[in-house]
Amino acid sequence: MAQLAIEDLRRILIACAGEDDSLDLTGDILDSSFEDLGYDSLALMESAARIKQEYGIDLSDDDIAEVETPRALLALVNADTATAAV
Amino acid sequence: MTTVITGIGAATPNGLGTEAFWKATLTGANGVRELTGFDTSAYPSRLAGQIVDYDAKTHLPSRLLPQTDVSTRYALTAAAWALEDAGVDENTLPDYDMGTVTSNALGGFAFTHQEFNKLWSKGSEFVSVYESFAWFYAVNTGQISIRHKLRGPSAALVGEQAGGLDAVGHARRTVERGTRLVVSGGVDSAFDPWGWASQLAGGRVTTATDPEAAYLPFDERAAGYVPGEGGAILIAEDAASARERGAPRIYGEIAGYASTFDPKPGSGREPGLRRAAELALADAGLAPADIDVVFADAAGLPELDRIEADALRAVFGPRGVPVTAPKALTGRMYAGGGPADLASALLSIRDGVIPASGFTAQVPDAYGIDLVTGEPRTRPVSAALVLARGRWGFNSAVVVTRHTDH
Structure with a gap:
């Protein structure tokens, strides 16, 4: 199953919740906090729904609530894709 | 305590921005046109007061676009204009000294229609999480409050087409209770197929096809109203606080407000x-003779126009005060209608001119009202009464006056 890359996540975040005009999302955002990037819990729920639609990975609301950075979110998704592939 | 208006932001079918709206209102620029956006050929009514030159991306950060209905986008845009006009940013006053009180009658129809489409065609997991609030009558108050960091007392009022005046009345009450500044007014829009069908179901929308003869309030040809979209946001402030912070201008005072409810249908009692109107005048401490112009509710249906004319004659005497209905050019903007009329009333005070009533030309003598028709009427205006009625019994009235230091 396809792995979710940072470029995919960036695209999904912007599609689901727009982008902050004062922030450059094209830079290295892997370890930025979603809070600093301007994505609140609703933005992440919306993004999680999109990830499920596109990648078939079902992230629980509890998981989403605990994820603080794009790196952590990618790890969560890709661990699931690895599990799903087994 | 005196509550004044220090900022105005209007977004209407005949003008984006307060001065554009005012110029269109005085020149008689018509915002009523064929409704676009979906195929209306099977609908009995096809004319709307539609905003056609609004590009949300140029007015709002992209962050707000996935989570907002078009009505909320207009509200956010008008609020930003009003705050800018008032010279207010998030550092002007402490955040808890600024509140938000807006009215909305229709909710986020277009956004919800789009999400319902996803629900029925793809499944519930495709419905936007933002649907949770984007549909809601209180969302404009919430989004304005969040965007501009206004953390003081806030509220949302629903009173069908009278609610916009109720919001301004409650903003004044909020100022009197100690909040220095309140963003107020109302905005509506529902021009998706579902929203349109809902409006037509009310049974009062005209089936006329000529944009210049469709919404003719107080005219003997009156046969329904044209729905509009948009409205106005006003900045209400404690006068002393506005002076203290050096507000760039004061448009006028919210001198009086009242709302009433109609008696039960069939009771035979007077609406x-x-x-x-009388309670708002009493609240303002003014007599009918003090009022220079009335901005009428102007329903555009013979029975309702007659009821309003009867009320005006009872309060002011036959042809006792100039009456106008510039909303004939925008259509009825629901919660946005009253605040847009308040904007016009305040600008009438500023400029000494009363706008005309769209294309209305032939007013029955029996109405006994001095309706301003054809051209604007130049005359000093120190006090204006604005009226609005909502379906199923809402009546609201606001008196605005020229501000004098006292």
Whole structure:
């Protein structure tokens, strides 16, 4: 199953919740906090729904609530894709 | 305590921005046109007061676009204009000294229609999480409050087409209770197929096809109203606080407000509009002779126009005060209608001119009202009464006056 890359996540975040005009999302955002990037819990729920639609990975609301950075979110998704592939 | 208006932001079918709206209102620029956006050929009514030159991306950060209905986008845009006009940013006053009180009658129809499409065609997991609030009558108050960091007392009022005046009345009450500044007014829009069908179901929308002869309030040809979209946001402030912070301008005072409810249908008792007007005048401490112009509710249906004319004659005497209905050029903007009329009333005070009533030309003598038709009427205006009625019995009235230091 396809792995979710940072470029995919960036695209999904912007599609689901727009982008902050004062922030450059094209830079290295892997370890930025979603809070600093301007994505609140609703933005992440919306993004999680999109990830499920596109990648078939079902992230629980509890998981989403605990994820603080794009790196952590990618790890969560890709661990699931690895599990799903087994 | 005196509550004044220090900022205005209007977004209407005949003008984006307060001065554009005012110029269109005075020149008689018509915002009523064929409704676009979906195929209306099977609908009995096809004319709307539609905003056609609004590009949300140029007015709002992209962050707000996935989570907002078009009505909320107009509200956010008008609020930003009003705050800018008032010279207010998030550092002007402490955040808890600034509140938000807006009215909305229709909710986020277009956004919800789009999400319902996803629900029925793809499944519930495709429905936007933002649907949770984007549909909601209180969302404009919430989004304005969040965007501009206004953390003081806030509220949302729903009173069908009278609610916009109720919001301004409650903003004044909020100022009197100690909040220095309140963003107020109302905005509506529902021009998706579902929203349109809902409006037509009310049974009062005209089936006329000529944009210049469709919404003719107080005219003997009146046969329904044209729905509009948009409205106005006003900045209400404690006068002393506005002076203290050096507000760039004061448009006028919210001198009086009242709302009443109609008696039960079939009771034979008089509708509540006259009482609302009289109570607002009493609240302002003014006599009918002090009022220079009335911005009428102007329903555009013979029975309702007659009821309003009766109320005006009862309060002011036959042809006792100039009456106008510039909303004939925008269509009825629901919660946005009253605040847009308040904007016009305040600008009438500023400029000494009363706008005309769209394309209305032939007013029955029996109405006994001095309706301003054809051209604007130049005359000093120190006090204006604005009326609005909502379906199922709402009547609201606001008196605005020229501000004098006292």
